[in-house]
Amino acid sequence: MEQVLRKLLEQSVKHLQALEGRGHIAFKIITTEGEEFGSLEIKPIKQKKKKRPSLYPHGELTKYVTPIMSGVKPDQVVSIPIGKYNAERVRSNACSWASTNWGKATYSSTVPKGKNSVEIYRFPL
Numbered sequence: 001m002e003q004v005l006r007k008l009l010e011q012s013v014k015h016l017q018a019l020e021g022r023g024h025i026a027f028k029i030i031t032t033e034g035e036e037f038g039s040l041e042i043k044p045i046k047q048k049k050k051k052r053p054s055l056y057p058h059g060e061l062t063k064y065v066t067p068i069m070s071g072v073k074p075d076q077v078v079s080i081p082i083g084k085y086n087a088e089r090v091r092s093n094a095c096s097w098a099s100t101n102w103g104k105a106t107y108s109s110t111v112p113k114g115k116n117s118v119e120i121y122r123f124p125l
Contacts, residue, residue: 001031013037061085061093069097075124079117087111091118098122 019025028040072078098107108121
């Protein structure tokens with residue numbers, strides 16, 4: 001660090017320490033050389049949780065469920081074959097589609113035991 005910059009840093013640290021001594025601030029300066037000034041405790045930055053990889057490509061389940069769900073009339077039951085997908089993922093996607101297109105509390109869903117399908121019942125209007 002150039003001498004003029006070092007002098008400016010030392011003056012700044014002196015002023016900040018005076019404010020810190022009176023309880024007005026807490027500070028920490030770390031130079032590019034690794035020198036530290038001030039007593040502020042620096043906590044490590046938390047790493048964001050990594051998303052787990054998606055089981056299916058983006059939009060694949062929606063493309064599978066939409067044609068089946070779009071033809072359902074009120075007071076009608078539709079059975080969506082699971083195919084190669086996870087039953088709860090199909091049910092979740094179908095419920096999301098139904099809530100978006102029909103509204104909340106307008107349907108009921110289940111994954112019947114022993115069947116490879118998801119059943120959705122659309123309530124009468």
